[in-house]
Amino acid sequence: MEFGKVTRRRFLWRSALPTIAVVGLDPRLSVAAQAVASISVVRAQGPEPIPVTLNVNGKPHALQLEPRVTLLDALRERLGLTGTKKGCDQGTCGACTVLADGRRVNACLTLAVMAQGKSITTIEGLASGDQLHPLQAAFIEHDGFQCGYCTPGQIMSGVALLSEKRPTDETSVREWMSGNICRCGAYPNIVAAIRATAGRSA
């Protein structure tokens, strides 16, 4: 049982508040007693920073984060992985797309504390050394961007599309990439880059 930063003082403070139904586990209880206790309660942490371990691009990172910190902000502001972009910050534009256990998700709508235990892949984790991921190379070859701000999200989403084995005719690629908005309008070349990569790996 992980007790994190819950001190005895905080535990008593929480338990004393009548409006809070959630109580911590008493470190003095035996393991068996705690197992029984855990049936009826959940243990709350925060709002102050709590220990959060993120596995990003194959490496574990131990952080202290408030529960309200999103995965996007943790990646950018705490881990310095600024390849993942903040566009709308409300799940509309797709610039923050990362992979969680191989599946594309919006990092802006993911709490970092809830991303624990998952393998997170960002744009920084795609290449092997100087060897670009085939889709990264295809974006360069097909000029799949203008300003480049949406590009990391587009590439992460495209990588997922290919691993999901979605159909790769033009209409299907456009539909399955609809969660990534490009304000410059580089769509024709983005679609071309994805289709070319699909053709190579097929």
Added chain:
Amino acid sequence: MNAFRYAQAHDVASALASVAGDPGATYIAGGTNVIDLMKENVERPALLVDITGLPLRGIEPTAHGVRVGALAVMSDVADHPAVARDFPAVAQALLLSASPQLRNMATIGGNLMQRTRCAYFRDASQPCNKRAAGSGCGALGGVNRRHAVIGGSEQCICTHASDLAVALLAVDAVVHVRGRAGERSIPIEHFHVLPGTTPQRETVLERGELITAVELPAAAAARNSYYLKVRDRASYEFALVSVAAALDVSAGGRIRAARVALGGVAPIPWRAHAAEAALVGKPANAQTFAAAAAAATRGMRSYGQNGFKIALTQRAVARALAHAGGAA
């Protein structure tokens, strides 16, 4: 976003106890709706109870249909072969929802609990009876092109945003919930409630009650179901109008059973009983579908900018029925 406490639930009973007894607590699963609304200061929970660790993720074919765990994500349900085969409208509605990223995150239970996309509700500086009781409704007499044409009240004319719930209406889905008093099963038609004078209340759930599963009962009409979504953009957009139609047609071409449900037109997923009555016992042809489509719009009214939805609904119902009946 307000500061909050966070707790992981490891079993259903402790999750229920945590939220039922604490007015400031709310559940979080996929987070796509609640995190978004917290960033807008529309929701300000003091405690988030993370239920993603609960064993409610399975999608299980049963002797009577398919049982979908409340924590199954939209993409997994849409891709499930039994759902696509026996409940095509459900799979279609899911694939026409949101984006691939959001569908990988958002759960089936959360989809049914999602809040309206009404711009007045989502903007904390605007009046909204749903968000702040008694503050008024900005949409009545305001910008209401996307708002309800049926089922609204003087307090609220929002629309329900779920595509899935509309499809679930057409296949007679049943929502299984668990509360501190025990378990109960709620037909999807009775799950959401009209705004009336209490627009803040959106479902029949009591505080803390948790959706555990959605059951899809196998039926001939459900196998011949179709979901049509009409929207301003070709993809990644909420419905202006949507229709889920399900038809059981005899070998002789007569309609034995029918379900017609509408999205984008009402504060709840809307079942068009009058349209269904106009279908049962009739031949499955364009004339019947046209009559049913006209019946579907009975009682609809414009609030200024949204009158176009009435004609749009009529055409969409006729087209969806033609697809479900195999004529399109």
